[in-house]
Amino acid sequence: MSDAFRIAIVGSGPAGLSAAGRAAELGLSHVLLEKTDHLSDTIYKYQKGKHVMATPVQLALRSPLDFDAGKREKVLGTWDEQTAKHGVNVMHHADVKAITGAKGDFTLKLTDGREVKAETVILAIGTQGNPNLMRCPIEDGAVVQYTLDDPAEYNDEHITVVGGGDAGIENALGLAAEVAQGNVVSLCNRSAEFSTAKGPNVAALLGARDAGRMQVLTESTPAKVEKGWITFDTRDGELKIRCDRVIARMGSAPPRAFVEACCAEFEEKEDPRNPGKMMRGVKAGTGVQFTSNDRLAYPVLSPTFESTVPGIFVIGALAGYPLIKHCMNQGYDVVEFINGNTALKPADEPILEKKFAGLPKGRDVAEWLELLRTNIGILQGLSPLQMREFMLDSDVRMYRPGEVIFVRGAREDSLFAIAEGSVLVEINPQDPSITVPIGTGEIFGEVGLISGRTRGATIRAAEKSIIVEISRLAALRLQRQVPSAQKEITRISIERQLLQLFKAGLTKEDVAEVVAGAEVRTVKAGEAVITEGEQGSDVFVIRSGSMIVEKTVGGKPVFLSYVPAGSFVGEMALIDGGLRTATVKAAIKADVIRLPGEAFARLMASKPALEQRVRQDMEARRIVNSFVEERKHSFSGAVDLYSQTAKFLIDEGIGEATDVLLIDENLCVGCDNCEKACADSHDGLSRLDREAGKTYAHLHVPTSCRHCEHPHCMADCPPNAIHRGPDGEVFIDDTCIGCGNCQRNCPYGVIRMDKVPPKKPSLLSWLFLGLGPGPGEPSHEWSVENSKGEKPKKAIKCDMCSGIEGGPACVRACPTGAAIRVSPDEFLTVARLEA
Amino acid sequence: MLMVKNPPSASRRERTSSHDGFLRYRNFRWAKIAAVICGISIAAYLMIDVQPHPNGGSAEGYVLGTIGALLILWLTLLGVRKRAMTRGRWSLKAWTSAHVYLGLSLIVIATLHTGFQFGWNVHTLAYALMMLVILSGIWGISMYGALPKALSDNREMMTETQMLEALRSIDRQLHEAAQPLDQENADLVQSSLEQDPFGGGLWARLTGRYSNCSTRAAQAELRRGAAFRPKLADDPLDRIDSLLERKGSILLRVRRHLRLKALLEIWLYVHVPITFALIAALSAHIVSVFFYW
CATH class of the missing domain: 2.60.120.10 (Jelly Rolls)
Structure with missing residues (x-):
C-alpha cells in the first residue's frame, strides 16, 4: 500500500460498515479494515436465526445501508450485498496492532506485518475486544482455536477446552453431550473454583465429570501444546494427555489499552499491579484519552466524535453507543464531518x-x-x-x-x-x-x-x-x-440525608461540622460496622443496602432486627456511653456514612430536639434488646427458629429486596394456581417458578423477582428498557432487544427469555368445548403449533402486576393463603416472634 | 405488641397479603357467618310449627330450599373463579374460606329443608349426593391440612423436574456402567432401566407401594450373586450396586412426592363429578316438585 487513504475505518460492525458505505457513496478514498474473513463479526457470531432488534424505534436511520429488525441472516445478507453494491474497499484479515503518526499521515500496523497509511482514522472496534490467546508454546501443526461454532462438527477426537468460564463449560458440555460422537473431552481451569461461571453450568459440568463423560482438571494451566498432545502444569506436577484439538476460551481483553496507545508517547513507569516493577506505559496527556479510570469509561470526544488525537475519530459501542441504529447513524455522521459538512445536525x-x-x-x-x-x-x-x-x-x-x-x-x-x-x-x-x-x-x-x-x-x-x-x-x-459531579452529589446527599433523617429543625449550618467529618464507606455483605462489646461512639447512617442487628445470646448470634437504608445505628453507645450492645453488619453490600461521635454529640448538645428524636429511636431498640435478654433462657427454641429463618431470608437476598413473594409450605398444596394466574395476567408467560428455590422451616422463597433496591438487571441494558415503576416494581418495557444481559446479571435467576405465545381461546370455550390449552402457560408445543410469523425472544420478569387492579395475581389466586408478598422491613421484625 | 421502629416504607400499593391460611381467614369470618346462618335456620325450624309436620313444601321449607339451591350453584362457581384470572379486588383465599364454611352450613340448611322426610326418590338422591360432596370436601380439607408440610419436607428443595432429571442421569450412568457386565447381570440392570418406575396403577400411586419394582429386585438379585463371588478391587458390580442404591432412594422420594400430590388431588375427582350429578339431581328435584304441585 503506497498511497495514503483519505479515511481508514477500523472494524466492520454496524458503525464501521455504515461509515465505509458513506465514504464510498461520497467517492472518498477509503479502506475498511476487518480482522476476520467476514463483515460485522459480533453479529456474525450471534446464534443462528437470532432476531436482531432495531431500537430505538423513534430514531430515524441515516445510513447508506438498510437496517430493519429481522433475522441475523437477513440483516447480514443485506449488509453484504449493499457493501458490495456501494463498492466499499474492504481489507479482510487486517487486524490493527498499533496506530502511529499524526493527522494527515497515520500509519496502521497490522499483526501480519502489513502497513496501511491514512489521513484520518475512524475507530469502530466495539467493546468486545480480542480473545485472550494461549501463552504457552504451541508446536506447528497443533490445532488451537478460540471459537466453537458447532460442537456436532467434531467426532472421535481428544479435545481439551481451556477456561472454566461459561463459554468454556458450555463448549465442553456441547462436545461431550452426544456419546455417539466419540469425543474424549477434558476441561482445564486455572483455579480450584469455577467462580465466573453460572451455577447451573458448573453443576452440569461436575455432573458430567461424575458420570465419567469428561475429565475436569482444576488448578491447572497448559504448559505446552504439541501435535496430538497437551501438557499441563498442575498442583501435583506435570500432566500430559492426548489432545487433537485445543479450544481456548479464556475471556477477552478489553480494547482500551489498544485505543489509549494510539499515537501515544510512552515512558517507563511503575506497574500499578506489581509495585516496584517498571513497565512501559502511556505518557499522561498523549494518545486517545478516556474520561476516567473507571472500567466503564469512554474516550473523551468532541461533538464531531474526534478523540484527543486530532484525526482519530471514535464511534459506535466504543464511544458509548451500544445500539445498532446509533452506530450506523454515527458512521454516516462522522464521514460527513470528516468531509467538511459541519452544518450536519445529528440524527437525534x-x-x-x-x-x-x-x-x-x-x-x-x-x-x-x-x-x-x-x-x-x-x-x-x-x-x-x-x-x-x-x-x-x-x-x-x-x-x-x-x-x-x-x-x-x-x-x-x-x-x-x-x-x-x-x-x-x-x-x-x-x-x-x-x-x-x-x-x-x-x-x-x-x-x-x-x-x-x-x-x-x-x-x-x-x-x-x-x-x-x-x-x-x-x-x-x-x-x-x-468526578466533580460525583463529589458534589455525595456531599449534598449526606447533608440532606442528615437533615431529613433527624429533622428536629436542623439547618445546613447546624450539620456542617458533622458533614465535613463524615465519610462514606462501602461495606461488603457480612462485614460488621459495629461489633458488640467494642468501644466506639460513631454513628452510622445507612445510605444504600441494608443491615442486620445481632446480639450474642448464650454464645449464639440472635437476629434482632433488619435496618433498611435511610436509618441510623450506633446512637446507643453515644448517648449511654459504654460498650456497643449489639453487632450491626451488612445484609448485602452497603454504603454507610460514618459520622464522627464527638461532632455528633456536640450537635446533640446544642439541639435538644435532635437528642429527643434520637432517644425515641433508641428506646424502641432498647425494648427489643431487653425483650431478648429477658427471655433468653425460656424461649431459646423460638428465638433460634426466628433467628435462623431471618438469616435464611437474608442469605436468599431478601436484604436487598423491596417486595418479595414467599410461600408458606405449611399451606401450599402445590396446585400451581399462582403460576397459572401469573401467566394468564401477562401475555401467557409465567414469571415465577413456584417449586424452584430455597426453603427453610417451611418458608419457601420461589424463583420470582424481589424488586431489588439496586436492581442488578438494570446494570447493563443496551436500550435502557428496565425501569422502576411508581409502586416500586422493576419492569422491562417494550424496547427490550432480547440480548439477555439482564438474565445473566440477575443473581436470583428470575428473568427468562421467551417468545410471547399466541392468544388462547377464552376460558369458557375451554371449559365447555375443550378448546385451547386451558388456564396457565400453554405448552411449548401448543405455542409453536399455533403461532403465526416470527416473534423475537424477549426478557420476561415480574412487574408486580402493575396496572392490574387488585394487585399481584399470584397472591390473589392462591386458594389457601400460602402465597404472600412482603417487604423485608415488615417481615423481619421481632414482633413476629410474639405473634 | 412490640415493634422495631423503622422509617416508614411508604408505598402507594396496598398490601393485601396478610399471612393467614384459608381456614383462619380474617379471624374465621366465614365460619362465624355460616354459624349465624345455621343458628337462625335451626331457631326458625324450632320456633315455627309447620302443620302437619315440617316439610320442604311449606313457606319455611321453600326459603331454606331456595337458599340451599343458590348456595350450591354459588359454591360450584369456585371452579370458574379459580381459573378466571380477572382484574379486581378479589382473593381466592377468601372465596375458598367462604366455600368451606358455607358448604358446611349446607348440612344444616338442607337437612332442615328435608324436614327429615327421606325416601327412595329423586329428592333424597339429591340430598345424598350433596352429603357425599360435602364429605369429600371435608376429606379434602383434612388432606390440605395434613399433607403440605410432608410434601415440602419430602422435596427438600428439589423440584419435580430436578428429581426426574436426577433419575435420568442415574439411568444414563447405569447404562454406561453396565457395559462391562455379563449377559445375566446386564439383563438385571436392563430390567431396571426399562421399567416405568411409576407404573402400577392408581393404587400404587396412592399408597406409594410398588411391589414389583425391578430396581429393588435387580439390586437384591445382584447382592445375592455377589455373596458367592470373591471380592475384587474395582469390581464394576460395586459401582452398579451403589448406583442402584442411589436410584432406589431417589425413586422413594419421587414416589412419595407423587403419592402426596395424588392424595392432595384425588378427592377432587370425587368432589367435582358428584357436584355435577348433584346439580342434575337438584334440577330434577326442583322441576318435579313444581310439576307435581
Missing part, C-alpha cells in the same frame, strides 16, 4: 427538539443544551457531545408555581436538577406549609437515586421553574464521567 436532533418542545420558545436545541449545562452545577463538566447523550436519557419540563414535582413515598429513582427557578421541600408531612427552598443550579431527589428507597418528602415548584429529570442511568453515567 428531532428527539431532542421534542424534549424541549414544552419549554418557552426562542431557543434551539444547542442553546437549550448550553443553558442547562452552564446553569446546573453538576453538568458543567460535560462536553457538548456528552451533554446531547445525557439529554437523550433525561427529561426537561417546565413547572408552574405550586405544581407537584414528586410526592413523598413514591418509589422512583431519578435525580432532579433546577435549571431555572426554585422549589420547596415539604419537610413535615403533617403540615405542608413548613418548607425548605432549593434554588437554581441545585439538585434534589438524590436519596431515591442513591438508596433506591422511596421519596422522603413532597416537592413543589416555588415559582415558574425549568427542571431536568435525570434518569438513574444518566445520573450514574454522569458520575462516572465527571
Whole structure:
C-alpha cells in the first residue's frame, strides 16, 4: 500500500460498515479494515436465526445501508450485498496492532506485518475486544482455536477446552453431550473454583465429570501444546494427555489499552499491579484519552466524535453507543464531518427538539443544551457531545408555581436538577406549609437515586421553574464521567440525608461540622460496622443496602432486627456511653456514612430536639434488646427458629429486596394456581417458578423477582428498557432487544427469555368445548403449533402486576393463603416472634 | 405488641397479603357467618310449627330450599373463579374460606329443608349426593391440612423436574456402567432401566407401594450373586450396586412426592363429578316438585 487513504475505518460492525458505505457513496478514498474473513463479526457470531432488534424505534436511520429488525441472516445478507453494491474497499484479515503518526499521515500496523497509511482514522472496534490467546508454546501443526461454532462438527477426537468460564463449560458440555460422537473431552481451569461461571453450568459440568463423560482438571494451566498432545502444569506436577484439538476460551481483553496507545508517547513507569516493577506505559496527556479510570469509561470526544488525537475519530459501542441504529447513524455522521459538512445536525436532533418542545420558545436545541449545562452545577463538566447523550436519557419540563414535582413515598429513582427557578421541600408531612427552598443550579431527589428507597418528602415548584429529570442511568453515567459531579452529589446527599433523617429543625449550618467529618464507606455483605462489646461512639447512617442487628445470646448470634437504608445505628453507645450492645453488619453490600461521635454529640448538645428524636429511636431498640435478654433462657427454641429463618431470608437476598413473594409450605398444596394466574395476567408467560428455590422451616422463597433496591438487571441494558415503576416494581418495557444481559446479571435467576405465545381461546370455550390449552402457560408445543410469523425472544420478569387492579395475581389466586408478598422491613421484625 | 421502629416504607400499593391460611381467614369470618346462618335456620325450624309436620313444601321449607339451591350453584362457581384470572379486588383465599364454611352450613340448611322426610326418590338422591360432596370436601380439607408440610419436607428443595432429571442421569450412568457386565447381570440392570418406575396403577400411586419394582429386585438379585463371588478391587458390580442404591432412594422420594400430590388431588375427582350429578339431581328435584304441585 503506497498511497495514503483519505479515511481508514477500523472494524466492520454496524458503525464501521455504515461509515465505509458513506465514504464510498461520497467517492472518498477509503479502506475498511476487518480482522476476520467476514463483515460485522459480533453479529456474525450471534446464534443462528437470532432476531436482531432495531431500537430505538423513534430514531430515524441515516445510513447508506438498510437496517430493519429481522433475522441475523437477513440483516447480514443485506449488509453484504449493499457493501458490495456501494463498492466499499474492504481489507479482510487486517487486524490493527498499533496506530502511529499524526493527522494527515497515520500509519496502521497490522499483526501480519502489513502497513496501511491514512489521513484520518475512524475507530469502530466495539467493546468486545480480542480473545485472550494461549501463552504457552504451541508446536506447528497443533490445532488451537478460540471459537466453537458447532460442537456436532467434531467426532472421535481428544479435545481439551481451556477456561472454566461459561463459554468454556458450555463448549465442553456441547462436545461431550452426544456419546455417539466419540469425543474424549477434558476441561482445564486455572483455579480450584469455577467462580465466573453460572451455577447451573458448573453443576452440569461436575455432573458430567461424575458420570465419567469428561475429565475436569482444576488448578491447572497448559504448559505446552504439541501435535496430538497437551501438557499441563498442575498442583501435583506435570500432566500430559492426548489432545487433537485445543479450544481456548479464556475471556477477552478489553480494547482500551489498544485505543489509549494510539499515537501515544510512552515512558517507563511503575506497574500499578506489581509495585516496584517498571513497565512501559502511556505518557499522561498523549494518545486517545478516556474520561476516567473507571472500567466503564469512554474516550473523551468532541461533538464531531474526534478523540484527543486530532484525526482519530471514535464511534459506535466504543464511544458509548451500544445500539445498532446509533452506530450506523454515527458512521454516516462522522464521514460527513470528516468531509467538511459541519452544518450536519445529528440524527437525534428531532428527539431532542421534542424534549424541549414544552419549554418557552426562542431557543434551539444547542442553546437549550448550553443553558442547562452552564446553569446546573453538576453538568458543567460535560462536553457538548456528552451533554446531547445525557439529554437523550433525561427529561426537561417546565413547572408552574405550586405544581407537584414528586410526592413523598413514591418509589422512583431519578435525580432532579433546577435549571431555572426554585422549589420547596415539604419537610413535615403533617403540615405542608413548613418548607425548605432549593434554588437554581441545585439538585434534589438524590436519596431515591442513591438508596433506591422511596421519596422522603413532597416537592413543589416555588415559582415558574425549568427542571431536568435525570434518569438513574444518566445520573450514574454522569458520575462516572465527571468526578466533580460525583463529589458534589455525595456531599449534598449526606447533608440532606442528615437533615431529613433527624429533622428536629436542623439547618445546613447546624450539620456542617458533622458533614465535613463524615465519610462514606462501602461495606461488603457480612462485614460488621459495629461489633458488640467494642468501644466506639460513631454513628452510622445507612445510605444504600441494608443491615442486620445481632446480639450474642448464650454464645449464639440472635437476629434482632433488619435496618433498611435511610436509618441510623450506633446512637446507643453515644448517648449511654459504654460498650456497643449489639453487632450491626451488612445484609448485602452497603454504603454507610460514618459520622464522627464527638461532632455528633456536640450537635446533640446544642439541639435538644435532635437528642429527643434520637432517644425515641433508641428506646424502641432498647425494648427489643431487653425483650431478648429477658427471655433468653425460656424461649431459646423460638428465638433460634426466628433467628435462623431471618438469616435464611437474608442469605436468599431478601436484604436487598423491596417486595418479595414467599410461600408458606405449611399451606401450599402445590396446585400451581399462582403460576397459572401469573401467566394468564401477562401475555401467557409465567414469571415465577413456584417449586424452584430455597426453603427453610417451611418458608419457601420461589424463583420470582424481589424488586431489588439496586436492581442488578438494570446494570447493563443496551436500550435502557428496565425501569422502576411508581409502586416500586422493576419492569422491562417494550424496547427490550432480547440480548439477555439482564438474565445473566440477575443473581436470583428470575428473568427468562421467551417468545410471547399466541392468544388462547377464552376460558369458557375451554371449559365447555375443550378448546385451547386451558388456564396457565400453554405448552411449548401448543405455542409453536399455533403461532403465526416470527416473534423475537424477549426478557420476561415480574412487574408486580402493575396496572392490574387488585394487585399481584399470584397472591390473589392462591386458594389457601400460602402465597404472600412482603417487604423485608415488615417481615423481619421481632414482633413476629410474639405473634 | 412490640415493634422495631423503622422509617416508614411508604408505598402507594396496598398490601393485601396478610399471612393467614384459608381456614383462619380474617379471624374465621366465614365460619362465624355460616354459624349465624345455621343458628337462625335451626331457631326458625324450632320456633315455627309447620302443620302437619315440617316439610320442604311449606313457606319455611321453600326459603331454606331456595337458599340451599343458590348456595350450591354459588359454591360450584369456585371452579370458574379459580381459573378466571380477572382484574379486581378479589382473593381466592377468601372465596375458598367462604366455600368451606358455607358448604358446611349446607348440612344444616338442607337437612332442615328435608324436614327429615327421606325416601327412595329423586329428592333424597339429591340430598345424598350433596352429603357425599360435602364429605369429600371435608376429606379434602383434612388432606390440605395434613399433607403440605410432608410434601415440602419430602422435596427438600428439589423440584419435580430436578428429581426426574436426577433419575435420568442415574439411568444414563447405569447404562454406561453396565457395559462391562455379563449377559445375566446386564439383563438385571436392563430390567431396571426399562421399567416405568411409576407404573402400577392408581393404587400404587396412592399408597406409594410398588411391589414389583425391578430396581429393588435387580439390586437384591445382584447382592445375592455377589455373596458367592470373591471380592475384587474395582469390581464394576460395586459401582452398579451403589448406583442402584442411589436410584432406589431417589425413586422413594419421587414416589412419595407423587403419592402426596395424588392424595392432595384425588378427592377432587370425587368432589367435582358428584357436584355435577348433584346439580342434575337438584334440577330434577326442583322441576318435579313444581310439576307435581
